[in-house]
Amino acid sequence: VKLTSYEQEIFDGNHGKLKQTALSNIIDYARILGAEELCEITKATVYCGAHSYLDVVNIKNPQETFSKINLGVDEVIPFDETDSDCFTQSCVCVCDMNCHEEFNVTKEKYQLNLDYLKMASEAGVIIANTCTPYLNGWIPAMGEHFVTTESGVTTIGNSLFGARCNADGIEAAFWSSICGRTPKWGMHVEENRGGTHLFVVDTPVETKQEFDILGAVIGKNLPYGGVPVVVGDLKRVNFDKLRQMMTSVAITSNCELCHIVGYTPEALTQEIAFKGNESKGTITITDKMMKDLYMDICDDTENEVDFVSIGCPHLDINNIKEIAEYLKDKKICGKVHLGLWTSYPIKHMAEVNGYLETIESAGGYIFTDSCPPTIGPEYIGKYHGMVFDSYKMCKNLRNKSKADIYFGDVKACLDAAISGKWEVDHRWKK
Amino acid sequence: MEKIIIKGRGVMPGKVEGTAMVCPDSIEGYGGFDPKTGVIIEHNHLHKGKSLKDTIFVLPGSRGSNGWSCFFGAARAAGAGPKALIFNRIDSSSGVAIAISKVPTVVDFSEDQNPCELIKTGDHVIVDGDTGIIEITRK
Numbered sequence: 001v002k003l004t005s006y007e008q009e010i011f012d013g014n015h016g017k018l019k020q021t022a023l024s025n026i027i028d029y030a031r032i033l034g035a036e037e038l039c040e041i042t043k044a045t046v047y048c049g050a051h052s053y054l055d056v057v058n059i060k061n062p063q064e065t066f067s068k069i070n071l072g073v074d075e076v077i078p079f080d081e082t083d084s085d086c087f088t089q090s091c092v093c094v095c096d097m098n099c100h101e102e103f104n105v106t107k108e109k110y111q112l113n114l115d116y117l118k119m120a121s122e123a124g125v126i127i128a129n130t131c132t133p134y135l136n137g138w139i140p141a142m143g144e145h146f147v148t149t150e151s152g153v154t155t156i157g158n159s160l161f162g163a164r165c166n167a168d169g170i171e172a173a174f175w176s177s178i179c180g181r182t183p184k185w186g187m188h189v190e191e192n193r194g195g196t197h198l199f200v201v202d203t204p205v206e207t208k209q210e211f212d213i214l215g216a217v218i219g220k221n222l223p224y225g226g227v228p229v230v231v232g233d234l235k236r237v238n239f240d241k242l243r244q245m246m247t248s249v250a251i252t253s254n255c256e257l258c259h260i261v262g263y264t265p266e267a268l269t270q271e272i273a274f275k276g277n278e279s280k281g282t283i284t285i286t287d288k289m290m291k292d293l294y295m296d297i298c299d300d301t302e303n304e305v306d307f308v309s310i311g312c313p314h315l316d317i318n319n320i321k322e323i324a325e326y327l328k329d330k331k332i333c334g335k336v337h338l339g340l341w342t343s344y345p346i347k348h349m350a351e352v353n354g355y356l357e358t359i360e361s362a363g364g365y366i367f368t369d370s371c372p373p374t375i376g377p378e379y380i381g382k383y384h385g386m387v388f389d390s391y392k393m394c395k396n397l398r399n400k401s402k403a404d405i406y407f408g409d410v411k412a413c414l415d416a417a418i419s420g421k422w423e424v425d426h427r428w429k430k
Numbered sequence: 431m432e433k434i435i436i437k438g439r440g441v442m443p444g445k446v447e448g449t450a451m452v453c454p455d456s457i458e459g460y461g462g463f464d465p466k467t468g469v470i471i472e473h474n475h476l477h478k479g480k481s482l483k484d485t486i487f488v489l490p491g492s493r494g495s496n497g498w499s500c501f502f503g504a505a506r507a508a509g510a511g512p513k514a515l516i517f518n519r520i521d522s523s524s525g526v527a528i529a530i531s532k533v534p535t536v537v538d539f540s541e542d543q544n545p546c547e548l549i550k551t552g553d554h555v556i557v558d559g560d561t562g563i564i565e566i567t568r569k
Contacts, residue, residue: 169499
C-alpha cells in the first residue's frame with residue numbers, strides 16, 4: 001500500500017502510538033481488500049457506549065476493552081484523540097442518557113455506558129448518539145469521503161448525497177476517525193459506482209411503509225456486490241421515504257449504493273446511473289414480491305400488544321409533529337409502552353413546539369440515544385406483543401424475541417398503542 | 431473420497447483444516463450469531479442453532495449491518511470464532527472482519543469456482559491463507 005509522507009510519519013510512530021496502531025490496522029485492511037492507496041476522510045460516525053458485543057472481555061474497563069476489541073491489540077493504548085480534520089460524532093449507544101428505569105436497565109449498566117461515552121468525548125468524539133447524524137448537520141457533500149457505523153447512513157450518504165463511503169465496520173470506523181484515512185477502494189473509487197443491475201418497480205410505491213418494503217425486496221434480490229439502479233412506479237417521493245428505503249436495502253444485502261433514476265444525484269438518467277456498465281440483469285418488482293415480504297415479516301395473527309416502538313431510523317421533527325397531532329386528546333392503553341425514538345435536537349424542537357407535552361399527556365415517551373434492540377434483552381425481553389414501524393426493527397427483533405412481531409405504518413402503530421391490540425385492519429394492504 | 435482443489439486470493443496467512451459450514455445466503459450482521467458461543471440465532475437461517483466455532487466458515491460476502499465485523503472480533507476474543515474464513519468475493523465489511531479475526535482467509539475466486547457451491551457443509555477443508563489454495567475432501 002502506497003503511503004504519503006504524512007501517512008509514513010504516522011506509520012513510523014511520529015504522531016503517537018494510537019494513530020500508529022489505527023493507521024497500521026487501516027493499512028492491513030487495505031491490503032486485504034486489495035487497495036493500493038488510502039484516502040482522506042472528513043466525516044465519521046463511531047459506535048460508542050457499553051454495547052453488549054463488548055461483554056466478551058472485561059467490559060468494566062473502557063480503555064482496556066477499547067484496545068482489545070476495537071484496536072485488536074493486547075496492550076492498553078489509551079483512546080484519547082481523533083483526527084482533527086474529521087467531524088466525528090457518535091452513533092447510538094445502549095441507553096437514553098437521561099433515564100434507565102423505563103428500560104429495566106440497571107444503574108450500573110447506565111453508569112458504565114456513560115463512562116464509555118466520557119472516554120469517547122475526551123478523545124474528541126461529539127456525543128450525538130443517533131443513527132440519523134444528517135438530522136443535526138453531519139451531512140457529507142457530493143464527493144466527500146466519510147465512514148460510518150450505521151449501514152443506513154452508508155446507503156443514504158452514497159445514494160442520496162452522492163458522498164463516498166464503504167460499509168467497513170465498527171473497528172475500522174474508529175481506526176479511520178483516529179488517523180483520518182480509509183482504504184481507497186470500493187465506493188471511494190469513481191469507476192466502481194456505476195449500476196450493475198436494473199430493478200423495475202412494476203407496482204405503485206407511495207407510502208413510507210411501501211418504500212421500506214421496496215428497499216427490503218431490492219436488498220433480498222440483489223446479487224452480492226451489486227449496485228441497483230431503480231426505475232418505475234414511485235409516487236410522491238421525498239427524503240423521508242428514501243431514507244427509510246435505504247435503511248432496509250442496507251440491512252438485507254451488502255449494498256452500499258442504490259441509484260434511483262430521477263431522484264439520486266448520480267442517476268439523472270438510467271444511462272448515467274450505469275456509468276457505462278452493461279447491466280448484469282433486470283429484476284422486475286411485482287406486487288406479489290412486496291406482499292410476500294410483508295407476510296414473512298409481520299405475524300399473521302390478531303393479538304394483544306404491550307410494546308409499540310416508532311422511529312427506526314430516528315424520527316425527524318415532521319414525523320413527531322404528525323404523531324402529536326394524531327395523539328391529541330387520545331390516551332395510550334395503560335398496559336402499552338409507547339416509545340418514539342429520535343435525536344437530541346429533534347427532541348428539543350418537539351418540546352419547543354409542544355409536541356412532547358402532547359405525546360407525554362397521551363402516555364407515550366420520546367427517547368433519545370438508542371433503540372430497543374441496541375438496549376438489549378432487559379428492555380425487549382419482557383414484552384409479548386410488539387409493533388414497529390420499520391422493517392429493520394422487525395427483522396432484528398425476530399432474532400431476539402419470541403414475542404408476536406407486527407409491522408405497521410405509523411397510524412397502525414398508534415392505533416394498536418391506543419387499543420392495546422393488533423387487528424387485521426392494521427396490516428399493510430394496497 | 432472425492433477431492434477438489436480451488437484457488438483464490440490468500441489474504442490472511444496460515445494453514446488450517448477443519449469441517450466446513452457453508453452459508454450461501456451469508457449471515458446477518460450485528461446479531462446473526464451469539465459471539466460468546468458462536469451459535470447462529472438469525473431467524474430462518476439455514477444453520478440456526480448450530481455453532482460456527484472452529485468451523486471453516488464459507489460465505490459469498492457480508493450481509494446487513496455495518497456491525498458485521500465486530501461480532502467476529504468479539505467471537506475471536508471469546509474463543510468462539512471460526513478457524514478459517516472463505517469468501518467468494520471480498521467486500522468492505524468482510525475485509526474488516528478478516529482484519530479483526532486474524533484467521534487464515536482466502537477470497538476472490540473466479541466465477542467458475544464458487545466456494546458456496548463447490549464446498550458442502552460437513553466437507554473436510556484445508557485452507558492455505560498464504561497460497562490461496564483450498565483443498566476439499568468429501569466423504
